[in-house]
Amino acid sequence: MELWYTEKQTPNHGITTKISKTIHSEKTDFQQLDIIDTNQFGRMLVLDGMVMTTIKDxxxxxxxxxxxxxxxxxxxxxxxxxxxxxxxxxxxxxxxxxxxxxxxxxxxxxxxxxxxxxxxxxxxxxxxxxxxxxxxxxxxxxxxxxxxxxxxxxxxxxxxxxxxxxxxxxxxxxxxxxxxxxxxxxxxxxxxxxxxxxxxxxxxxxxxxxxxxxxxxxxxxxxxxxxxxxxxxxxxxxxxxxxxxxxxxxxxxxxxxxxxxxxxxxxxxxxxxxxx
Amino acid sequence: MELWYTEKQTPNHGITTKISKTIHSEKTDFQQLDIIDTNQFGRMLVLDGMVMTTIKDxxxxxxxxxxxxxxxxxxxxxxxxxxxxxxxxxxxxxxxxxxxxxxxxxxxxxxxxxxxxxxxxxxxxxxxxxxxxxxxxxxxxxxxxxxxxxxxxxxxxxxxxxxxxxxxxxxxxxxxxxxxxxxxxxxxxxxxxxxxxxxxxxxxxxxxxxxxxxxxxxxxxxxxxxxxxxxxxxxxxxxxxxxxxxxxxxxxxxxxxxxxxxxxxxxxxxxxxxxx
CATH class of the missing domain: 3.40.50.150 (Vaccinia Virus protein VP39)
Incomplete structure (x- = not known):
């Protein structure tokens, strides 16, 4: 099964990126926090469904x-x-x-x-x-x-x-x-x-x-x-x-x-x- | 029904964009040619599944x-x-x-x-x-x-x-x-x-x-x-x-x-x- 993470960066447009593994997922006192491993950009930090940072860029x-x-x-x-x-x-x-x-x-x-x-x-x-x-x-x-x-x-x-x-x-x-x-x-x-x-x-x-x-x-x-x-x-x-x-x-x-x-x-x- | 056009820009990553209408689609002697109307970037020309140009950018x-x-x-x-x-x-x-x-x-x-x-x-x-x-x-x-x-x-x-x-x-x-x-x-x-x-x-x-x-x-x-x-x-x-x-x-x-x-x-x- 292929897993893809898709972020709607606007209501009408976004990026989609292939995931090799979900590393961590939690709801903090302030926001949803996810760490995923992606094929294109390596490990990625996502807050409230928005990419914050990736190892590659x-x-x-x-x-x-x-x-x-x-x-x-x-x-x-x-x-x-x-x-x-x-x-x-x-x-x-x-x-x-x-x-x-x-x-x-x-x-x-x-x-x-x-x-x-x-x-x-x-x-x-x-x-x-x-x-x-x-x-x-x-x-x-x-x-x-x-x-x-x-x-x-x-x-x-x-x-x-x-x-x-x-x-x-x-x-x-x-x-x-x-x-x-x-x-x-x-x-x-x-x-x-x-x-x-x-x-x-x-x-x-x-x-x-x-x-x-x-x-x-x-x-x-x-x-x-x-x-x-x-x-x-x-x-x-x-x-x-x-x-x-x-x-x-x-x-x-x-x-x-x-x-x-x-x-x-x-x-x-x-x-x-x-x-x- | 929401329609989204997704382009795999690499095998592992791409963009996805909401379509309001498919305007034209044909296989020419050289390539697949599609014209679609998108919400974010307006009308878009796509050749062989790759965005060539859009009205907005x-x-x-x-x-x-x-x-x-x-x-x-x-x-x-x-x-x-x-x-x-x-x-x-x-x-x-x-x-x-x-x-x-x-x-x-x-x-x-x-x-x-x-x-x-x-x-x-x-x-x-x-x-x-x-x-x-x-x-x-x-x-x-x-x-x-x-x-x-x-x-x-x-x-x-x-x-x-x-x-x-x-x-x-x-x-x-x-x-x-x-x-x-x-x-x-x-x-x-x-x-x-x-x-x-x-x-x-x-x-x-x-x-x-x-x-x-x-x-x-x-x-x-x-x-x-x-x-x-x-x-x-x-x-x-x-x-x-x-x-x-x-x-x-x-x-x-x-x-x-x-x-x-x-x-x-x-x-x-x-x-x-x-x-x-």
């Missing part, structure tokens, strides 16, 4: 939510990830020698534990001594910490269920206050093909708070449409004004100093979403 | 197989499209005022006729007086014409069935001979995620023939992995040496002078495919 998301900001900030020492319980963003963050402390604020402890158990390639870095894992509501954590972080990444699930509050203007204002005076925010902001209203709104919200706001895109085959966006809000440093030849060359498979600026060059229909 | 492929080369060549007058029976590449080519003649060499006349009938937004330009539609084997056409074209685009189906010969080194040598002394070739070369061996081989073949060889990528949600590559071989003009401020700004939704160079900045794992 996770490097794109995790490198690109982290290194663009961390190579824009001249000396990031203290970094916060809101969400991101699989640990992939943390793994990338601690590749930067300047980082002294990386805090993970994940609301669902079961995502962390399950990832450690079944996705050690991604979650292994959560045991690094520089990492502080907090099982906590990210909104509360942001509220309780002021003027503390150099870079904050919002590594959320889709804007339904537990993550709705992570796409609201008040949350971005809280992040602004939680950042130091030259801090940088990066948020995952969905697909430029399928989530245009969300991208427009979030960009506008972040631009109303941060002096420098930029959108960039990357290719993630298991995410809806295959094209994904991140929105950066920065208090001082402009990612387009770095000197590429001075950027740190990291152990990466997608990010490189030579694409640091080019990911901000958007297809015309995407550029039009964020025009003033 | 066709602009990416058609703009990006044409304008990068046509804005690299300083004065393209005579342009050839091998394949491309839907007419989308031709529609973009004749947006360039310098173009005096655009030849379409498509082996399957039924693709042309069916596209004209059911996809007029894409195929309408085939009736333009500058366009010469030839129902002919592209390989034969290339063989019969020497030193004639400024730009040649290989707008083929996947490298199975009728299109196999369009991915072979001898064919690229034929194109070299069919181009004028400063001509440019662009070929669609599949997905950097799923077709890495093909990209490596074609790049090597084209580089062994043309002095300037470059790979670029674009986002096409209905194509496998959502990321698509094109390989350019050029006798004289380097797409990276154009003056962006002098490039023609066209009526486009994806291409713009400001992404002309950045599409050649590749993610590290793609760059590694074509490193010497």
């Amino acid at each position: 996770e490097f794109v998301y995790h490198e690109m939510i982290t290194h663009v900001a961390l190579n824009t900030h001249p000396n990031p020492k203290k970094v916060l990830v809101v969400g991101g319980g699989d640990g992939g963003a943390i793994r990338e963050i601690i590749k930067h020698p300047s980082v002294e402390k990386a805090v993970l604020a994940e609301i669902d402890g079961r995502v962390i534990e399950t990832s450690k158990q079944y996705l050690p390639e991604i979650a292994g870095a959560l045991d690094d001594p520089r990492v502080d894992v907090q099982v906590v509501d990210g909104i509360q954590y942001i509220h309780d910490h002021k003027n503390e972080f150099d870079v904050i990444m919002v590594d959320s699930t889709e804007p339904v269920g537990p993550a709705v509050g992570l796409f609201e203007k008040g949350f971005y204002q809280g992040i602004y206050d939680c950042l130091k005076e030259d801090g940088i925010l990066v948020a995952q902001t969905e697909s430029p093909w399928f989530n245009q209203d969300l991208i427009r709104r979030v960009f506008k919200d972040i631009r109303s708070i941060f002096p420098i706001t930029r959108l960039y895109t990357v290719s993630i085959p298991t995410y809806p449409s295959g094209l994904w966006s991140f929105t950066m809000g920065s208090k001082k440093y402009d990612p387009l004004k770095v000197n590429e030849s001075e950027l740190k060359d990291l152990d990466t498979k997608y990010y490189s100093p030579s694409i640091h600026k080019s990911v901000f060059q958007l297809p015309k229909f995407v550029e039009d979403l964020v025009k003033e | 066709e602009f990416v492929y058609h703009e990006m197989i044409t304008h990068v080369a046509l804005n690299t060549h300083p004065n393209p007058k005579k342009v050839l499209v091998v394949g491309g029976g839907d007419g989308g590449a031709i529609r973009e080519i004749i947006k360039h005022p310098s173009v005096e003649k655009a030849v379409l060499a498509e082996i399957d006349g039924r693709v042309i006729e069916t596209s004209k009938q059911y996809l007029p937004e894409i195929a309408g330009a085939l009736d333009d007086p500058r366009v010469d539609v030839q129902v002919v084997d592209g390989i034969q056409y290339i063989h019969d014409h020497k030193n004639e074209f400024d730009v040649i685009m290989v707008d083929s189906t996947e490298p199975v069935g009728p299109a196999v010969g369009l991915f072979e080194k001898g064919f690229y040598q034929g194109i070299y001979d069919c181009l004028k002394e400063d001509g440019i070739l662009v070929a669609q070369t599949e997905s950097p995620w799923f077709n890495q061996d093909l990209i490596r081989r074609v790049f090597k073949d084209i580089r062994s023939i043309f002095p300037i060889t470059r790979l670029y990528t674009v986002s096409i949600p209905t194509y496998p992995s959502g990321l698509w590559s094109f390989t350019m071989g050029s006798k004289k003009y380097d797409p990276l040496k154009v003056n962006e401020s002098e490039l023609k700004d066209l009526d486009t939704k994806y291409y713009s002078p400001s992404i002309h160079k950045s599409v050649f900045q590749l993610p590290k794992f793609v760059e590694d495919l074509v490193k010497e």
Whole structure:
């Protein structure tokens, strides 16, 4: 018998991928959590029926939510990830020698534990001594910490269920206050093909708070449409004004100093979403 | 009853999309040809079970197989499209005022006729007086014409069935001979995620023939992995040496002078495919 996992990424469209084995399945306090082994993308973490990450393409998301900001900030020492319980963003963050402390604020402890158990390639870095894992509501954590972080990444699930509050203007204002005076925010902001209203709104919200706001895109085959966006809000440093030849060359498979600026060059229909 | 069209883009992975209506279905002399109306991407042309183009995202492929080369060549007058029976590449080519003649060499006349009938937004330009539609084997056409074209685009189906010969080194040598002394070739070369061996081989073949060889990528949600590559071989003009401020700004939704160079900045794992 052939088993296929099908995700309706919109009511009318989705991906379907062959499964070799279901590894784990549970209902946590916050969401449905499944781990499956797929033939095409290897092991896959699924939350509430949406692919979060896979062994074969996770490097794109995790490198690109982290290194663009961390190579824009001249000396990031203290970094916060809101969400991101699989640990992939943390793994990338601690590749930067300047980082002294990386805090993970994940609301669902079961995502962390399950990832450690079944996705050690991604979650292994959560045991690094520089990492502080907090099982906590990210909104509360942001509220309780002021003027503390150099870079904050919002590594959320889709804007339904537990993550709705992570796409609201008040949350971005809280992040602004939680950042130091030259801090940088990066948020995952969905697909430029399928989530245009969300991208427009979030960009506008972040631009109303941060002096420098930029959108960039990357290719993630298991995410809806295959094209994904991140929105950066920065208090001082402009990612387009770095000197590429001075950027740190990291152990990466997608990010490189030579694409640091080019990911901000958007297809015309995407550029039009964020025009003033 | 809900109908969904599912394409296995690899033996283990694919897309599935909701159909509102099947418009047309036939077996031509060369391939199975289907036109379906989908909820997410509008009307869709499917050949041998593979999505060729859809109303909602066709602009990416058609703009990006044409304008990068046509804005690299300083004065393209005579342009050839091998394949491309839907007419989308031709529609973009004749947006360039310098173009005096655009030849379409498509082996399957039924693709042309069916596209004209059911996809007029894409195929309408085939009736333009500058366009010469030839129902002919592209390989034969290339063989019969020497030193004639400024730009040649290989707008083929996947490298199975009728299109196999369009991915072979001898064919690229034929194109070299069919181009004028400063001509440019662009070929669609599949997905950097799923077709890495093909990209490596074609790049090597084209580089062994043309002095300037470059790979670029674009986002096409209905194509496998959502990321698509094109390989350019050029006798004289380097797409990276154009003056962006002098490039023609066209009526486009994806291409713009400001992404002309950045599409050649590749993610590290793609760059590694074509490193010497």
